[in-house]
Amino acid sequence: MGGLPLKTINELKDEKKAIFSIKNLNLWYGNDQALKNINIDIMEKEVTAIIGPSGCGKSTFIKTLNRMVEMIPIVKTSGEILYHGKNIFDKGFGVEELRTTVGMVFQKPNPFPKSIYENVVYGPKIHGIKDKRKLMEIAEESLKSAALWDEVKDRLNDNAYGLSGGQQQRLCIARCLAIQPDVLLMDEPTSALDPIATHRVEGLIEELKNHYTIVIVTHSMHQAARISDNTAFFLSGDLIEFGKTQAIFSKPRDKRTEDYITGRFG
Numbered sequence: 001m002g003g004l005p006l007k008t009i010n011e012l013k014d015e016k017k018a019i020f021s022i023k024n025l026n027l028w029y030g031n032d033q034a035l036k037n038i039n040i041d042i043m044e045k046e047v048t049a050i051i052g053p054s055g056c057g058k059s060t061f062i063k064t065l066n067r068m069v070e071m072i073p074i075v076k077t078s079g080e081i082l083y084h085g086k087n088i089f090d091k092g093f094g095v096e097e098l099r100t101t102v103g104m105v106f107q108k109p110n111p112f113p114k115s116i117y118e119n120v121v122y123g124p125k126i127h128g129i130k131d132k133r134k135l136m137e138i139a140e141e142s143l144k145s146a147a148l149w150d151e152v153k154d155r156l157n158d159n160a161y162g163l164s165g166g167q168q169q170r171l172c173i174a175r176c177l178a179i180q181p182d183v184l185l186m187d188e189p190t191s192a193l194d195p196i197a198t199h200r201v202e203g204l205i206e207e208l209k210n211h212y213t214i215v216i217v218t219h220s221m222h223q224a225a226r227i228s229d230n231t232a233f234f235l236s237g238d239l240i241e242f243g244k245t246q247a248i249f250s251k252p253r254d255k256r257t258e259d260y261i262t263g264r265f266g
């Protein structure tokens with residue numbers, strides 16, 4: 001019987017799907033255009049790094065993915081962002097749900113002024129989980145996934161502000177994981193951390209990508225090269241180049257990308 005040729009394992013591996021498909025995305029703050037006709041696919045269970053000089057639109061771009069940027073009243077957008085095939089800008093699209101499944105970790109760790117435990121179970125409690133045993137299970141699992149459990153298991157009721165910066169950032173990651181997101185947006189998550197804490201969070205990101213899709217804004221070329229699968233280089237609101245990180249860093253197609261990654265500007 002005839003039929004389609006069997007696919008090799010490598011071909012099957014390459015068949016990851018796009019979680020986000022961004023099509024002709026434009027964004028303005030008042031009259032100033034910050035994103036210009038962006039087209040990019042964010043692939044499932046891969047790390048996509050967003051790089052580029054200060055003010056090029058990196059943060060704006062990732063905050064558009066969970067529609068957080070629209071909290072700023074002067075923001076206008078055009079184009080489409082398909083999330084699992086549905087346009088997030090469509091009327092009736094569930095923004096609250098989007099912000100649950102697309103979690104965000106910020107530059108500076110921002111735990112709540114509550115205990116370590118309460119920080120992690122905050123989201124699940126809001127989503128109606130009341131059972132104490134279930135909440136404890138979620139806390140343990142999330143803290144383990146964020147590689148923090150061993151350091152905090154004996155002091156879950158201590159205030160989160162007593163943790164180091166690196167621990168606070170991993171706690172914020174645990175807080176995101178507790179509501180079972182499928183995407184993690186990270187806006188320079190290690191810029192406020194020392195090299196050892198940075199190393200731990202980078203190791204954690206490599207581990208997390210087995211389960212989650214990650215988009216990370218970074219100013220560190222080394223970090224982008226070390227931890228990402230794909231890299232997007234932005235300049236003045238334009239997406240100059242996007243592709244496999246290895247290719248971008250070894251053979252950039254655009255002279256401007258090359259100048260940026262070799263430190264000639266930015």
Ligand SMILES: Nc1ncnc2c1ncn2[C@@H]1O[C@H](COP(=O)(O)OP(=O)(O)OP(=O)(O)O)[C@@H](O)[C@H]1O
Pocket residue numbers: 029034052053054055056057058059060061072
């Ligand atoms: N709330 C705002 N109101 C008006 N303009 C803004 C606002 N936020 C950002 N912008 C402008 O949009 C452009 C892109 O800013 P954005 O913060 O996205 O850049 P970035 O690449 O993340 O910069 P950085 O690396 O310095 O964090 C800049 O010109 C910035 O001044």
